[in-house]
Amino acid sequence: MIDVDSIRINFSQDQLTFMNICLGFLMFGVALDMTIDDFKRVVKFPKSTVVGLTSQLILLPILTILIIKVWGPAPSIALGMLLVGVCPGGNISNFATHLAKGNAALSVTMTSIVTLAAIFVTPFSFEGWAYFLPDTQPLLHQIKVNAWDMVKIIFQLILVPLIIGMTMHYYLPGLTARIRAWVKRLSLLIFFGFIVFALLGNIAAIKNYLYIVLGLVFFHNSLAMVQGYYFAKLNRLPEADARAISLETGVQNSGLGLVLIFNFFPELGGMILVAAWWGVYDLISSFLVANYWSRKKSPELAIKT
Numbered sequence: 001m002i003d004v005d006s007i008r009i010n011f012s013q014d015q016l017t018f019m020n021i022c023l024g025f026l027m028f029g030v031a032l033d034m035t036i037d038d039f040k041r042v043v044k045f046p047k048s049t050v051v052g053l054t055s056q057l058i059l060l061p062i063l064t065i066l067i068i069k070v071w072g073p074a075p076s077i078a079l080g081m082l083l084v085g086v087c088p089g090g091n092i093s094n095f096a097t098h099l100a101k102g103n104a105a106l107s108v109t110m111t112s113i114v115t116l117a118a119i120f121v122t123p124f125s126f127e128g129w130a131y132f133l134p135d136t137q138p139l140l141h142q143i144k145v146n147a148w149d150m151v152k153i154i155f156q157l158i159l160v161p162l163i164i165g166m167t168m169h170y171y172l173p174g175l176t177a178r179i180r181a182w183v184k185r186l187s188l189l190i191f192f193g194f195i196v197f198a199l200l201g202n203i204a205a206i207k208n209y210l211y212i213v214l215g216l217v218f219f220h221n222s223l224a225m226v227q228g229y230y231f232a233k234l235n236r237l238p239e240a241d242a243r244a245i246s247l248e249t250g251v252q253n254s255g256l257g258l259v260l261i262f263n264f265f266p267e268l269g270g271m272i273l274v275a276a277w278w279g280v281y282d283l284i285s286s287f288l289v290a291n292y293w294s295r296k297k298s299p300e301l302a303i304k305t
Helices: 013-031 036-044 046-071 075-086 093-099 104-130 134-143 147-171 173-200 211-234 239-250 254-264 269-294
Strands: none
Touching (some): 013 147, 013 173, 036 104, 046 075, 046 211, 075 211, 075 269, 104 134, 104 147, 104 239, 104 254, 147 173, 147 254, 239 269, 254 269
């Protein structure tokens, strides 16, 4: 058996600080599109939002556990899958939903809620679901990561940039409108840089092991999208809502996952293999799915934008 858990990641404290700042900027870019109305839609249109949040926050971790049980990956790879599965939706999900002729308002609402909730949901969900993976417990006990330690980091990386971005959107709408497009482009470049930066410094180790997670990430990501779509259909939601929930469930913020790994799990190279490749494949799969749906007839919306 290949000992992928023995991979060691080369990363200095200065590099970690830089990655934390980059993620903060990514969150700032997301916040420029967020308003209080995004949260109010939960009250106005509760069914679609609740179905979407259930798919992302509850069913996706369960699906992840089941895939791990069936596939049987190395413990650190299993932890990487679980961490990605409990991270909030990625910042490209809204664009992909718009391209797919899905319900963009629902997508933004879900992204807003899950991103804000991630401060507590991500660390405690990760810690809770990990108990269903006994093979990973020795690694977690060895590292001794406390959920509250994650809360402190996520608070700094998510809540502070969100407050700054939303405040700017509210009080300086003109300036926000002028810089939003540039911030989005820069955020996408930073996201790519995130992945490349994480890979290049460890290319010798990663090139020998990346093939192990190629199929696993494809399977995990594909089933996540399928689950989101058909769970929405099972609850008799409109096609546009189903597309939004599918993409929100499948597109995860692997950038946050990478930062958490470097902050708390630098010894576990298997985790970075999953998070880094998920970040790359996320872009590919979301574009392909959105492009496919964009060629089909525009569905009716349940939530008007």
